[in-house]
Amino acid sequence: MSVAQNSIKLIYGNSHPKLAQLIAQRLGMETAKVCAFQYTNKETAVAVGESVRDEDVYIIQTGCGEREINDFLMELLFIINACKIASARRITAVIPNFPYARQDKKDKSRAPITAKLIANLLQTAGCHHVITMDLHASQIQGFFRAPVDNLYAEPSVLRYVRENFDLSNIIIVSPDAGGAKRVASIADKLDANFALIHKERQKANEVSKMVLVGDVRNKVCLLIDDMADTCGTLVKASDILLSNGASKVVAIVTHGIFSSNAIDKLNASKLDKIICTNSLPLEDAAAKCNKLDVIDISATLAEAIRRLHNGESVSYLFNHAPA
Amino acid sequence: MRNLIVLGGSSHPQLTRSICRNLTIEQAQVDSKKFSNGETSIEIEGSVREKDVFIIQSGCGDVNDNFIELLIMIAACKTASAKRVTAVLPLFPYSRQPDVPHAASLTGAPSISTKKDQYTFESAPSTPRPLSRGEKDREARPSSPSPIPSAVSRSNSQNSGQQNSLLGKATLKNSIVKQPTPVRNTKVPPHMPMSIVTNSAATNVPQVDVYGKTESGYKQWIAQNGTLVANLLTTAGADRCITMDLHDPQFQGFFDIPVDNLYSKPLLKHYIADYIPNYQDCVIVSPDSGGAKRATAIADVLGCSFALIHKERRAKVSNVPPSTSGTGMIYPNGSAVVATTMLVGNVKDRVCVLIDDLVDTSYTITRAAKLLKNQGAKYVYALITHGVFSGDSINRINKSDIDKIVVTNSVPQGANVEALNGKLEVLDVSRVLAESIRRIHNGESISMLFDYGW
Numbered sequence: 001m002s003v004a005q006n007s008i009k010l011i012y013g014n015s016h017p018k019l020a021q022l023i024a025q026r027l028g029m030e031t032a033k034v035c036a037f038q039y040t041n042k043e044t045a046v047a048v049g050e051s052v053r054d055e056d057v058y059i060i061q062t063g064c065g066e067r068e069i070n071d072f073l074m075e076l077l078f079i080i081n082a083c084k085i086a087s088a089r090r091i092t093a094v095i096p097n098f099p100y101a102r103q104d105k106k107d108k109s110r111a112p113i114t115a116k117l118i119a120n121l122l123q124t125a126g127c128h129h130v131i132t133m134d135l136h137a138s139q140i141q142g143f144f145r146a147p148v149d150n151l152y153a154e155p156s157v158l159r160y161v162r163e164n165f166d167l168s169n170i171i172i173v174s175p176d177a178g179g180a181k182r183v184a185s186i187a188d189k190l191d192a193n194f195a196l197i198h199k200e201r202q203k204a205n206e207v208s209k210m211v212l213v214g215d216v217r218n219k220v221c222l223l224i225d226d227m228a229d230t231c232g233t234l235v236k237a238s239d240i241l242l243s244n245g246a247s248k249v250v251a252i253v254t255h256g257i258f259s260s261n262a263i264d265k266l267n268a269s270k271l272d273k274i275i276c277t278n279s280l281p282l283e284d285a286a287a288k289c290n291k292l293d294v295i296d297i298s299a300t301l302a303e304a305i306r307r308l309h310n311g312e313s314v315s316y317l318f319n320h321a322p323a
Numbered sequence: 324m325r326n327l328i329v330l331g332g333s334s335h336p337q338l339t340r341s342i343c344r345n346l347t348i349e350q351a352q353v354d355s356k357k358f359s360n361g362e363t364s365i366e367i368e369g370s371v372r373e374k375d376v377f378i379i380q381s382g383c384g385d386v387n388d389n390f391i392e393l394l395i396m397i398a399a400c401k402t403a404s405a406k407r408v409t410a411v412l413p414l415f416p417y418s419r420q421p422d423v424p425h426a427a428s429l430t431g432a433p434s435i436s437t438k439k440d441q442y443t444f445e446s447a448p449s450t451p452r453p454l455s456r457g458e459k460d461r462e463a464r465p466s467s468p469s470p471i472p473s474a475v476s477r478s479n480s481q482n483s484g485q486q487n488s489l490l491g492k493a494t495l496k497n498s499i500v501k502q503p504t505p506v507r508n509t510k511v512p513p514h515m516p517m518s519i520v521t522n523s524a525a526t527n528v529p530q531v532d533v534y535g536k537t538e539s540g541y542k543q544w545i546a547q548n549g550t551l552v553a554n555l556l557t558t559a560g561a562d563r564c565i566t567m568d569l570h571d572p573q574f575q576g577f578f579d580i581p582v583d584n585l586y587s588k589p590l591l592k593h594y595i596a597d598y599i600p601n602y603q604d605c606v607i608v609s610p611d612s613g614g615a616k617r618a619t620a621i622a623d624v625l626g627c628s629f630a631l632i633h634k635e636r637r638a639k640v641s642n643v644p645p646s647t648s649g650t651g652m653i654y655p656n657g658s659a660v661v662a663t664t665m666l667v668g669n670v671k672d673r674v675c676v677l678i679d680d681l682v683d684t685s686y687t688i689t690r691a692a693k694l695l696k697n698q699g700a701k702y703v704y705a706l707i708t709h710g711v712f713s714g715d716s717i718n719r720i721n722k723s724d725i726d727k728i729v730v731t732n733s734v735p736q737g738a739n740v741e742a743l744n745g746k747l748e749v750l751d752v753s754r755v756l757a758e759s760i761r762r763i764h765n766g767e768s769i770s771m772l773f774d775y776g777w
């Protein structure tokens with residue numbers, strides 16, 4: 001890393017320090033001496049311990065934590081603002097799991113479009129660029145006036161599948177119609193068949209009825225989705241697949257949120273394995289669930305940061321996972 | 324009133340109810356809950372199209388949760404075609420943030436890490452300074468408590484827990500471990516609060532000396548969030564803002580929208596005049612020099628005499644006028660700062676009324692009360708607008724020399740009234756807020772509220 005002007009400064013919030021460490025290691029650099037902490041009255045503050053003047057600043061903060069998600073969000077805004085006051089040249093927020101991504105439409109009267117609000121808040125704080133991963137709806141990119149690089153975990157997932165499964169005997173399954181496109185793309189690249197589960201949803205986080213479209217008899221089913229939250233969908237989908245003659249069901253998701261009693265549900269379920277990326281901290285989940293396997297995506301994020309800093313194209317990463 | 328809608332956030336439902344009662348309107352219903360992943364979800368039940376909406380949310384409790392909830396509510400009203408959205412923040416969040424890391428931390432904005440059971444009355448709050456080499460050195464001293472495992476190596480940082488790996492990093496960063504420096508100051512209190520910041524990125528920050536300088540010569544600083552918080556409210560869509568007793572009046576200038584800063588001065592004035600016997604003979608005391616103006620304003624109106632407590636921080640203790648015993652802060656590099664408080668004015672055999680805008684950790688006022696009692700004060704009142712009472716401040720006030728503490732209900736006080744058995748009295752601000760809402764809605768002047776209250 002050159003010490004000359006305008007080098008990368010890597011800053012991280014308290015949501016996922018481990019990922020930040022991995023990215024820093026990958027980039028062969030140390031993280032900057034900027035940190036966020038909380039006073040006893042629960043107000044967040046940011047201490048800046050080194051100059052970021054005229055530097056290219058990357059702030060790593062993911063949306064996670066059942067209790068702290070708003071704290072982490074405010075932390076991110078404050079760090080961005082601190083860098084802005086400190087005259088950073090460019091500020092990029094690296095948000096692997098974009099918070100409030102699912103509240104992206106006015107689905108009821110007088111419901112807020114919170115994802116749009118978050119986009120506005122980030123830009124108000126002084127964010128020039130956003131790197132994120134597998135946005136729930138890629139249209140969220142349009143909520144920003146600033147450029148958004150929506151990276152895909154797909155290349156990393158493909159590699160994992162090629163290395164760990166017998167490709168001749170798998171079928172890729174989408175647990176809902178919304179994910180069909182994502183799943184079809186993976187099925188094409190693996191040259192595998194794909195099936196779809198249609199679900200009738202009545203309330204958020206509650207699944208009522210599911211119908212399977214496609215033949216899964218004696219196949220290893222790979223259930224692919226962008227996030228696993230309460231895991232109700234995954235557990236029900238796996239039951240349906242097994243009752244339709246599947247030999248084994250494995251779930252692969254990008255963001256493993258695992259809120260409330262998701263881990264217990266997974267442990268009790270007939271899912272053979274659940275594989276997710278480390279876009280969120282998974283230490284606690286991994287300790288409680290031996291079905292969990294983690295794909296490291298820090299290399300993709302690090303490479304995106306490197307390319308962005310050097311002004312190279314990022315689109316290579318949409319189809320290739322850095323080794 | 325036509326077209327007036329008052330909504331309440333989850334921070335202070337009681338205040339919302341009494342404001343609505345004062346306005347004689349029905350409170351509008353909001354469905355505010357959390358998704359299982361912690362995200363806040365807001366749904367406004369009734370129509371707000373072309374309405375004048377007021378949203379009441381105080382900056383207390385889980386400050387960030389409440390603030391985000393407010394932003395989402397504002398955005399929800401805006402997308403639902405509200406004509407005007409006014410944010411009513413009785414206590415404005417982030418209105419008080421220390422600018423200098425250490426000077427400020429000595430006076431009372433300690434990090435959340437302060438150990439609950441370890442404080443003594445004299446002890447200075449731990450600094451919001453994260454774990455650094457200094458702490459590791461201090462840890463080596465047998466006398467100090469050691470809440471962290473000390474033997475951490477770089478190699479096991481990968482597979483061990485989060486904290487271990489971070490400590491490993493800290494070891495890495497500060498590979499040259501100095502020997503503990505001898506303690507030069509003899510006036511050290513027996514207890515040195517450890518400052519272990521609970522959050523982890525903290526280890527990133529380098530060791531800092533008394534003046535905030537790091538090893539590289541860069542002066543560590545704490546970012547001021549005021550402007551950002553103001554801008555976030557505007558971004559969410561607030562057209563106007565009502566608040567009360569802003570810590571810095573300049574804060575109003577951070578906004579591009581009109582801000583009405585109400586004062587609790589009339590309320591406090593009435594309390595003194597009505598409930599303190601022979602109030603003309605009492606002394607109005609400001610617990611620090613920053614609040615002198617606020618206190619003198621009340622003293623002038625009531626014709627009372629005035630005294631000031633001044634906190635000075637010097638590298639050496641000199642023999643100064645009446646003061647508490649020096650509260651020393653030793654920094655890892657051996658330098659020491661001694662915070663002494665001294666009283667300017669005479670309080671002997673007088674009733675003292677401490678006036679301040681915010682009680683948070685209560686270090687400032689408890690120490691001030693002690694000094695006043697030492698100087699012969701008969702009875703000590705503390706009149707404070709916002710009673711945040713964070714950390715172990717309730718305990719500290721119970722043990723302190725304050726005889727009566729009076730706060731407003733800008734922040735929920737239900738639990739505090741019980742915890743401070745009999746010491747606490749609460750003044751109601753809902754009338755002032757309701758009246759300002761009524762006047763703003765009707766386009767009347769609110770300046771008379773500044774002087775006469777309601």
